[in-house]
């Protein structure tokens with residue numbers, strides 16, 4: 626399995642945002658947050674992205690095995706790859722801009738800022754604004770050479786049977802865990818009601834940014850970060866047998882965050898000059914001077 630970026634077979638999406646556009650088509654039902662952009666517009670993609678998204682999920686479902694995830698966790702969760710101030714990290718993340726994406730001329734930082742601003746406008750606590758600002762920082766994994774299918778996409782538990790509510794469930798038959806009796810039963814390696822904290826999720830930007838932020842933000846914020854791409858849970862209500870009371874309590878926060886992520890994209894960039902003082906103070910309040918990657 627190659628780790629090269631920009632190899633079409635490994636990275637079928639024209640940009641990382643293509644996955645999120647596909648999520649929008651699956652869950653296009655919120656109208657409150659998009660400001661002056663009608664949510665209907667999000668549905669009207671003339672470009673046939675379906676095939677690349679399908680190929681993306683084929684790779685994701687085939688290669689995100691239990692062992693693969695453990696390897697990635699061991700590699701990345703040491704956070705010994707880089708150290709930089711958050712503002713440098715945003716610049717670094719912005720190298721992911723892709724001109725071929727019709728919906729987002731705006732860079733990654735603008736998406737984070739728009740999400741954060743939509744949350745702030747609605748009067749939510751400032752730690753939730755921090756979630757908006759940080760939630761996709763884990764996409765730097767692409768810049769460390771990870772293929773798209775190990776960075777974005779819907780996440781799901783590994784080490785137990787797959788829900789058929791996960792997008793393109795048919796591709797899980799390609800995964801080596803599918804026929805492994807340790808991993809292919811309802812509970813697999815887990816105990817009934819063990820709680821999501823004891824469940825290993827497919828590897829990607831959610832888990833990475835959660836681990837990066839876990840000492841700095843309150844518990845509901847950490848759930849938003851860690852499970853924002855776990856649509857089979859927060860939209861489809863699957864995997865109830867793995868949840869504990871704490872997960873059930875936290876679900877409302879994960880659901881509260883999701884529309885801000887999906888529906889706050891807007892072609893008008895926020896006025897950074899005007900916003901900068903607020904965000905500098907906010908970041909100072911919650912984060913240390915340097916972030917570890």
Ligand SMILES: [Fe+2]
Pocket residue numbers: 760761830853854
């Ligand atoms: Fe995300």
Ligand SMILES: [Fe+2]
Pocket residue numbers: 736760761886
């Ligand atoms: Fe996002």
